[in-house]
Amino acid sequence: xxxxxxxxxxxxxxxxxxxxxxxxxxINSISTLLPGCALTVExxxxxxxxxxxxxxxxxxxxGLYKQMLEKMEGGKRSVGSVLGAHGTEVTVxxxxxxxxxxxxxxxxxxxxxxxxxxxGEDGSINPLExxxxxxxxxxxEAKLNFEYKRYQRQKLxxxxxxxxxxxxxxxxxxxxxPAAQPTKLELAxxxxxxxxxxxxxxxxxxxxxxxxxxxxxSEKQAQEIAALEQLSKAKEADRDLILAQxxxxxxxxxxxxxxxxxxxxxxxxxxxxxxxxxxxxxxxxQLVMACxxxxxxxxxxxxxxxxxxAAEPVQPPAAKRAKxxxxxxxxxxxxxxxxxxx
Numbered sequence: 295x296x297x298x299x300x301x302x303x304x305x306x307x308x309x310x311x312x313x314x315x316x317x318x319x320x321i322n323s324i325s326t327l328l329p330g331c332a333l334t335v336e337x338x339x340x341x342x343x344x345x346x347x348x349x350x351x352x353x354x355x356x357g358l359y360k361q362m363l364e365k366m367e368g369g370k371r372s373v374g375s376v377l378g379a380h381g382t383e384v385t386v387x388x389x390x391x392x393x394x395x396x397x398x399x400x401x402x403x404x405x406x407x408x409x410x411x412x413x414g415e416d417g418s419i420n421p422l423e424x425x426x427x428x429x430x431x432x433x434x435e436a437k438l439n440f441e442y443k444r445y446q447r448q449k450l451x452x453x454x455x456x457x458x459x460x461x462x463x464x465x466x467x468x469x470x471x472p473a474a475q476p477t478k479l480e481l482a483x484x485x486x487x488x489x490x491x492x493x494x495x496x497x498x499x500x501x502x503x504x505x506x507x508x509x510x511x512s513e514k515q516a517q518e519i520a521a522l523e524q525l526s527k528a529k530e531a532d533r534d535l536i537l538a539q540x541x542x543x544x545x546x547x548x549x550x551x552x553x554x555x556x557x558x559x560x561x562x563x564x565x566x567x568x569x570x571x572x573x574x575x576x577x578x579x580q581l582v583m584a585c586x587x588x589x590x591x592x593x594x595x596x597x598x599x600x601x602x603x604a605a606e607p608v609q610p611p612a613a614k615r616a617k618x619x620x621x622x623x624x625x626x627x628x629x630x631x632x633x634x635x636x
Contacts, residue, residue, distance in 0.1 A: 297442050297480055300396045301377065302450070303385040303488060304438035306409040306424065312382070313432060316411065320419050324411065325379040327421055329481065332363055333374035333386050334425045335395070339366050340410055354412060356420045363423075376424050377476050378484025385484035385491075386424065386438070387476065399426065402453035405438040406430035428454055440488070445499035447492065537563055543585065558584045 310318050334340070343362045347354055363372055373395055374388040384407070388396055398404045406427040411419050430436040434454060440447045476484075483491055540563055547556035558580065565577035 297377075297387065297483075298477070299374070299387045299390045300399075301385060301387050301442045301480075301484075302399060302405070302438040303383065303440045303442070303447075303484075303491070304405070304407055304450075305382045305436060306384055306407040307382050307432040307436050309382045314411075315413070316419065321381055324409075324419060324421055325381055328376045328379035328384060328424070329485065331376040331421050332360070332372040332423050333376060333388065334363075334371075334423050335369055335373055335404070336427050337408065337410070337423075337425050338370040339363050339372070340423055340425070342366065342370050354422075355414065356412065356422060359412075359422050373426070375476075377480055378482075378486070380485060380487045383488055384424065387480075395426075399438065400441060400450070402451045404428055405450055405452055406434070406454050407436045407438060408432070430454075442495070445495045445502060447495065533567060536566060540566065540581065543581075547584075556584075 307313065307316075309321050312318065312321060316324070332339075339362075340359075343354070343359060346362070366372070373392055374386055377385045377387050379385070388399065390396070395404070404426050406429065408425045408427045408430050409432075410422045410425065412422050413419050426438075434452070437452050437454065438450055441450055442448075483494055486494060540559070544556050544559050547553070547559070562577045562580055565573045566581075568574055568577075
C-alpha cells in the first residue's frame with residue numbers, strides 16, 4: 295500500500311489561464327511550494343482568519359495563516375494536506391479519522407478544489423490553503439478526479455451540480471488528532487504527473503502481486519518440507535523396527551541350530567538401511583528366502599498320546615456263532631444265518 299490515509303488527486307485550475315491574479319509563468323513556482331499546504335473545507339478557516347485580521351489589522355502571510363490555523367477547531371480546522379503537485383495537478387491526503395468527510399468526497403460531493411494564494415511585498419506568490427468546496431471558483435474542471443486504494447486508482451463521479459445555492463453546511467466529524475506525516479514514498483509518488491503516477495502504481499501493483507505469490511509459494515514449500523520431515527522420521531522409526539526384528543530373527547535361527555540360514559542374513563542389515571531402493575528390495579528378498587528355508591528345515595516333534603487313549607485297551611472282536619443246518623425250522627434258521635453272516 296502506497297498511501298496510508300485516504301488519498302485523492304485532481305486539478306485546481308487551468309495551467310494556461312489560472313486567473314485570480316496568477317500568471318501561467320507562476321504555475322511551476324506554486325507547484326513547488328504546494329506540498330505540505332493545508333487542506334481545509336469551504337474556506338472556513340480562511341474566512342475566520344480574515345474576520346480576526348479585519349478587527350486587528352495586519353498583513354496576512356503564510357506564517358500568520360499557519361499559526362492561526364493551528365488554533366482552529368471543528369469544521370474550521372485543517373482536514374489534511376497536499377502531498378504533491380505537478381503543474382496544476384495535486385494529490386491530497388485526508389485525515390482517516392474524518393470518515394464522514396471522506397465519504398462525501400467519494401460520493402462526488404465536496405470534491406471541488408479551490409486554491410488561495412497571497413502575494414508578498416517582493417511580488418513572490420505563495421499558497422495559503424487548498425480547500426474542498428462544492429462551488430470551485432475556477433469552474434467545475436477544478437476538482438478531484440481520482441481516489442487511490444492500495445496500488446489502484448478509481449475514477450470519481452462529481453455531483454457538484456446537485457449543490458444548492460449558497461454555502462452548504464459541511465459536517466466534519468471525527469477526532470482532531472493530527473494526521474500522520476507522509477512517507478517518502480507517498481511524497482515521491484504524489485509529486486508525479488497523473489500519467490506517470492498511474493504507471494508507477496501499476497508497476498508497484500505487479501511487484502506486490504509477485505511478492506504475494508512468492509510468499510504463498512514459500513508457505514507451501516515450508517509445508518511440504520514439514521511433511522517430508524515427518525515422513526523421514528516415520529521411515530527412520532520403521533527402519534529401526536525392521537532392524538530390531540531382523541536381529542531377533544537372526545538370533546532365533548542360531549538358537550534353533552539353523553546356523554547356515556542365519557549366516558545368509560549377514561550383511562543384510564546394512565543393505566536394509568541403504569537409501570538405494572534396489573538394495574533394500576534385494577535385502578528384503580534375501581530375508582524372506584532365508585526365513586522360508588529355515589522353517590522348511592525345522593523338524594516338528596510327534597504329538598504325545600492322550601491319556602484317555604492309553605488307558606483303554608483294544609478289545610478283540612466277538613466270536614461268531616456256529617452255523618447249524620436244520621430242515622424243520624428252515625425259515626427261522628435262514629434268517630439267523632443271514633444275520634450272523636452279514
